[in-house]
Structures are given as C-alpha cells and as structure tokens.
Amino acid sequence: MDDKNFFETGIQALEAQSFSQLIGAKLIQFKPGEVILEIPIKDNLLQQHKFVHGGVVSYAADNTLTFVGGSVLGSEVLTSEFKINYVRPAAGEKIIARANVVYSGARQAVCRCDVFFQDFEGKEKLCATSQGTIVTVTP
Template identity: 45%
Template structure:
C-alpha cells in the first residue's frame, strides 16, 4: 500500500457521511482514484436500485480524491452526472481520473460501475471541476 493511499484512506475515514455509507478508497495516486461501496438495502430507492444520490456521491468523492492526489486539499466546484442504467448488484465502484489540471483547478471524469454476479456494468459517468482549498 502506498503512502498516498494510506493518507487518502485516513481522510475518507474522517468523513462521517462516507463512513456511514461504508465507502472504501482502494486506489489513489497519479491523478486517479477508485472508491468501492458494498451496496446495502439502506442505499436503495423504492425500485431496489442504488439511489441516484449514492451513485452521485461515489462519482463526486472519486473526482476529488483523483484531483487531490495532484493538487492537495480540494473541493468540488461543479459536477455533472449522466445516469446510464439502474445501479444494482452487490458492489458499486467509482473510477476517476484527472483529464486536465493546472495550479488552480482540475477537470476530472468518474465512471461508476455496478457489479452483479461478478460482472461490471457502467451505470453513470460524471465530469467535474475541482479546486484547491487554499
């Protein structure tokens, strides 16, 4: 495990909302991040799919961790998400990467996948702009 991943996991553990969802940062560094979330009943909406807010959370947090691996302490300025299909299965995975960055901001993309019966299916794609806090 890398030092930056350990640091990122410590930061994620300081986020009460992330802790309550059960999110886990599994990869971090070089403008990339992966967050995984075992899908629980509490995460679902009335049709049995992951709530859109849960999918959006995964995209947003992965975006900020990816950008943070290059820019330090960051916040999301804006984000847009396209929901592609209902998220159902045992696990959600968000993979984010920095597309472009300077000193003051980074533009990032995150893809959210639902894992059902061992098969990953994309359920959302987000793009966001992230800026350093200081």
C-alpha cells in the same frame, strides 16, 4: 512521498468523512491521477424500486472526482462543479467508481469518473458517467 504513504493519506481523508463511513465507502486505489472507490450495496442504500439510490451513485462520482483532483492538487480541495449522466439503474453487490484527471493546472483539475455496479454474477456494468472541476481552497 512513496506510494504506500500516499495511499495511507487517502485512507485517512476518507475515514475523516462521516458520511463516507456511514455508507461503507472504501478507497481501493489512490495514486496521482487515478482513484477507485467502492461502496457495498446494502438495503439501506436502495430506493423504492430496489435500485441503488441516485444520491449514492452521485456521491460516488463526486467524492471520487474530488479525491482524484486532490491526488494532483493536494489535500485542500473542493468540488467546484460536476455533471452526472445516469446510464442505467444500479443493483447487485457493489458500486465501483473509477476516476482520472483529464487536465490539471496550479489551482484546478478537470476530472472524469465512470461509475459501475458489479452484479450478482461478478460482471461490471456502467451506471453513470460524470465530469467535474476540482479546485484548491485556502484555509
């Protein structure tokens, strides 16, 4: 499959996720072993201190981990487990999650994702880092 069709497959998968659509997630890069997902920061994604809710940051890490795992294992995948470390609160223009594959076997991939926020001056700052195991599922 060429790069354009590969990317289109990723777009279709994201569009099939109603929660991803609800929060405005966008797939920026989808290629084998590398994925970038962005989420515009809107008021309805903030917690009481006006930072992006931790659940949104966690979603960004989890979904990007799963997409990058699926980029090497195929589309029938799920997150088996993941861990997240929140580094600092996120606020600004958007969330940017960048993931890569650390190891991939026949049925599982260990992946890493760093989540950044872009502040109002356009600077990126790390807000969380995560690692997860993505596994294939049989229908």
